[in-house]
Amino acid sequence: MKYRAIGENHLYGKAYAKGKKCVAARVVVYVLRDYRAEALRRADPLKRPINRIGLTVTKKLGGAVVRSRVKRILREGYRAVDRENVIAKGNLIVIVARSGSVTAKSTDIAKDLKYAFRKLGMLSPISRGGSESECKTAK
RNA sequence: CUGACGGAACGCGCGGCCGCGCAGUAUCAUGCCGAAAGGUUUUACUGUGAGGAAAGUCCGGGCUUCACAGGGCAGGAUAACGGAUAACGUCCGCCGACGGCUUCCCCCAAGGGUUGCCGCCCGGGAAAGUGCAACAGAGAUAUACCGCCGUCUUACGAGACGGUAAGGGUGGAAAGGCGAGGUAAGAGCUCACCGGCUCCCCGGGUGACCGGGGAGCCCUGUAAACCCUAUCCGAAGCAACACCGUAUGCAGGUCGGUCUGCCCGGCCUAUACCUGCGGGUGGCGCGGGGAUCUCCCCCGGAGCCGUGGGGUAACUCACGGCAAAGAUAGAUGGUCGCGGGAAAGGGUAACACCUUUUUACAGAACCCGGCUUACAGUUUCGGCAGCAGC
């Protein structure tokens, strides 16, 4: 499943100001309804709804190598959650890395994201790939 | 064998599963988004995918634009000499200063000369001019505090005037050093030797410079203070710029722009430019920006490697061969296993072996040549030091 990145700076500002927020151990997640989601859905040939993802990794966490690595791990974590669960679509999601994510593995990030999405009501009750017990441990 | 130093090279490997960017082919499919320019989705296969520093942005270029005559002033950069190079503040060689070790000589010693090697130096000019040199010291570019000597006065305690840079003390620096003559006492005042500077002659070298001889002179330091001399320099930078598309209000000002500042001069333009306020995040735009695919042309780019010639070397010439990033909130990853290296612990006579930990610095963003800085570990070369053996 591919995802589309947020390119506009003002959308980041809106997500911080108006979005729903959940703080996990290694990441902070902001979620906002995407007004252009319908247009983007119609642009897709298979007419699938889509989430737009933005990643924020500040310079405080390290140099370019460290920050690129954190972004890769965040993307891999989102991908793992999306593979195993059904995430509500048509939203802007901004994921901010905290200092703990520098040394984290992608499985740790996936646990945090799953916890955050559940708190924000983004996960549908029907689990796709993962079992129900896995969700409990994530809690 | 070990150690530190300097130069050079390398800077983790293999596999399974899941995944990412780009290019190509096929496919969903005469689709969808957008006003347009244009963009883009699925799946499969094939190919390909970060560095020695990609970094800092400190120098030098290419490239692009500025409506490009030219000149002067200002400004900036470099600094022995010769060469290399597209160019450089880089590199190579060489000269000189300084420091270390060393050979030999003078020598009680201190020290001096000399031979060779290594290190190091933002190494022009201070006898063109100006400035500055705190404190200390009598005196800082010219001086008399103590002292020494002479004359005069004297109340015999000394005082006044003059001479003197040998001795004392201060300082980073005090009129070159040392010996003799000389003198009232002294002084390059005179002379010998040594040292330095300038000029001339001879010899060597492309040259800086070196060696020898002669004449004159003995002069503080600082140019990473102003400055002088020689050489070089237009500016801005891919967020440059070009193309397409869309939008383009109000008020005020000025003729405006131009190779930057100022002046002269030239050129271009006539609703162009500047300032303030308002509105809007406006195009998920294209190119710049990547050799390749059938042909042709240009070949890519100051590219790397090998062989041979030239050169002390940097480098260069000829021939042959090798290549494959191109993202755009920014692609190289995740996870598991095996292996390699290193460290620590256990173990051993020493290995072997076992366990644990660790595997640096760091990410292309238009492209090259350097410099600087960061860096776990490995290999190799060079001279040096130590230990052991012959």
Next chain:
RNA sequence: GGAGAAGUACUCAAGUAGGCCGAAGAGGCGCCCCUGCUAAGGGUGUAGGUCGGGUAACCGGCGCGAGAGUUCGAAUCUCUCCUUCUCCG
């Protein structure tokens, strides 16, 4: 990605044609007055960081972002790094 600017006590900062500079001034701080007690206000004062020595008063070394260099001497001049901030389309 590119182009610039600035780092001085706890904070804001002056000092930059080299020298009585370890540092003007203000806030802050300490002490006193005022008040039943605070705040505000008034007066006054010293040290300022760190290391070493000393019972203490005090004395000495190093310290102007860090490290080299020039100079007799550097906060100031030169070079190389580090940090912070600003600008561009």
